[in-house]
Amino acid sequence: MIIDESYIAYHRHNAKKSQFQSCSMCQAVFLKSNCKLTCWCNEGYSYELGDFQKQHVGEFLNSPIISYIRESFQNGLEPFGYCERCIAKLSFESQHKQFIVVDVEPSNICNLFCNDCICTAERLSENTPKRTLLPYKYFKKALKELRESQFNVGYIAFCGNGEPVFNPHLPDMIRFARKHFPESFITLDTNANFKPKIGKLLANCGLTQINLALDGVAQQSYEKYRKKGDFNKSMRFTEVLVSEIRATKSVTKPLWKYILFNHNDSNTQITKALCMADDIGIDIIFHLTISNNKSLRKPYELAELVGKDRISYYIDSKYLDKKGPENPTPEHRNLRGNIMKINTNYKTGHEKMRFEEIKANLRHEHNDTLRHWQQIRKRYVYKGRKYSDQEVIDWFMSAPFMEVKTGAYEVSD
Ligand SMILES: C[S@@+](CC[C@H](N)C(=O)[O-])C[C@H]1O[C@@H](n2cnc3c(N)ncnc32)[C@H](O)[C@@H]1O
Ligand code: SF4
Numbered sequence: 001m002i003i004d005e006s007y008i009a010y011h012r013h014n015a016k017k018s019q020f021q022s023c024s025m026c027q028a029v030f031l032k033s034n035c036k037l038t039c040w041c042n043e044g045y046s047y048e049l050g051d052f053q054k055q056h057v058g059e060f061l062n063s064p065i066i067s068y069i070r071e072s073f074q075n076g077l078e079p080f081g082y083c084e085r086c087i088a089k090l091s092f093e094s095q096h097k098q099f100i101v102v103d104v105e106p107s108n109i110c111n112l113f114c115n116d117c118i119c120t121a122e123r124l125s126e127n128t129p130k131r132t133l134l135p136y137k138y139f140k141k142a143l144k145e146l147r148e149s150q151f152n153v154g155y156i157a158f159c160g161n162g163e164p165v166f167n168p169h170l171p172d173m174i175r176f177a178r179k180h181f182p183e184s185f186i187t188l189d190t191n192a193n194f195k196p197k198i199g200k201l202l203a204n205c206g207l208t209q210i211n212l213a214l215d216g217v218a219q220q221s222y223e224k225y226r227k228k229g230d231f232n233k234s235m236r237f238t239e240v241l242v243s244e245i246r247a248t249k250s251v252t253k254p255l256w257k258y259i260l261f262n263h264n265d266s267n268t269q270i271t272k273a274l275c276m277a278d279d280i281g282i283d284i285i286f287h288l289t290i291s292n293n294k295s296l297r298k299p300y301e302l303a304e305l306v307g308k309d310r311i312s313y314y315i316d317s318k319y320l321d322k323k324g325p326e327n328p329t330p331e332h333r334n335l336r337g338n339i340m341k342i343n344t345n346y347k348t349g350h351e352k353m354r355f356e357e358i359k360a361n362l363r364h365e366h367n368d369t370l371r372h373w374q375q376i377r378k379r380y381v382y383k384g385r386k387y388s389d390q391e392v393i394d395w396f397m398s399a400p401f402m403e404v405k406t407g408a409y410e411v412s413d
Helices: 005-014 064-074 081-085 118-124 136-148 170-180 196-202 219-225 231-247 267-280 299-306 350-377 389-398
Strands: 028-031 036-038 048-051 100-104 153-158 185-190 209-213 253-260 283-288 402-405 408-411
Touching (some): 028 036, 028 136, 153 170, 170 185, 170 196, 196 231, 219 231, 253 267, 283 299
Parallel strands (some): 100 153, 153 185, 185 209, 209 253, 253 283
C-alpha cells in the first residue's frame, strides 16, 4: 500500500494514544530491495512511504511523512493503524540521537525458510511479492544523497528480510559504504549457508561486524527454526571466514548470533555452543526473541550461565515479560511479550491479512472514512470508471487488496 497525504490526513484525525515515545524509524531509513522506502519493522514492511529510485533520500528524511511519524509520537499518538501491533516502538525519544541508522536490504531472496521470518511468510503466501536484488546503482544513489545532506550516519546494517549474500554486489556495497562513511558501524547479518569462498570475499571488505545466525549446536536443533538450513555448511563457512579475517588482518569482528528457542536453550546446548565458539575463536551472543516457540529462560538466569554481556535483545523492554509465567504452556511461548499478541498467521497471504484489518476498521468506521475520503478526493475512480459511494463500500468489503494512489482508488487484481 502506498502511503500518501490523504492516508496521513485520515490517520491524523483518527490516531490512537500511544504508550511509546518514538519508534526505530524516527531516526532511520530503510532501503528495501525493491527500491521502496518503507518501515523496517514487520508491520510497516509493505507500506510504501517513498521510492528512492525517484526521491532524494536526504529530503525524504525531512519529508512530511517522516515528520508526521515523529510528531505523532511527540504528541503521544500512534502514527498509523498498523503501528498498534508494531514491535519497533521505543519508550524513549529517539530524536535526541545524534546519528541516523541506515538499514539496507540487499536481497529479499533466501535459501532458508525460517518459521517466523517475513521473507518465508511472503514466499509461502498466495500472492508472493516479486523477489528482488537491490540494484547497486540505486544503493549508491541513496548513500550519496545521505552524504550530501550531511547526515551523521552512525550505523549501516546490511540485513532486511532476505539473505543479503545473494546480492553479487554485496562486497562492493560494503566497500562503498565504508568509503563514504568511514566512521560508521557497519554490520552484515547472514545465515552463513554458503560456500566458504564467499566467506573469503566478505572477510576484509570494510565491515565492522558480521553476525552469523547459527541457532543451535547440531543439525537437529538448528533446523527446527532454520528450515532447509545445513548446520555443518554454516559452521564451515564460519571457520573459513574467521581464518580469512585473521590471515588478512581484517578489523571485522565475526559474531555468532544464537537465537534462543525452546528447542535450543538447555544448559547442555548453551554450554556446548560456548565451547564450539571458543574452539573457532569467535565471540558468541545469545539473543532473546519474542517470536513463536521462544525460549522462556529468564535473562538473569542466563546471565549466570553465559555472562551478562553475552545476552542481547533488540526490543524495547516494555514488550518483555521480565518475570515470565510460573508454569509456561505452549501458548505462552507463542505470545509476543506480555502486552502484545501479534497475529503471525500469514497462511492466507500477507495482503489478505491486511485486508482483514482494513475491513474490520471499515465495519466500524466506514461512514466516517467515506466522508473523509470524499472531502479529499471528491471522486472514486478505478481503471478509468467512476464509482458510487455504495459501490466503493461494497468494493472495500470484497477487494483482495487495496492500494490507494493519488487522485484515485486503485485495486491490484
Ligand atoms: C530476516 S533476517 C535476514 C538476515 C539473514 N538472512 C539472517 O537470517 O540472519 C534479519 C534478522 O532477523 C533475525 N531473526 C530471524 N528470525 C528471528 C526471530 N525469530 N527472532 C528474532 N530475530 C530473528 C536474524 O538473526 C537477523 O538478524
Ligand atoms: S535465513 Fe534470514 S531471511 Fe532467510 S528465512 Fe531465515 S531469517 Fe528469513
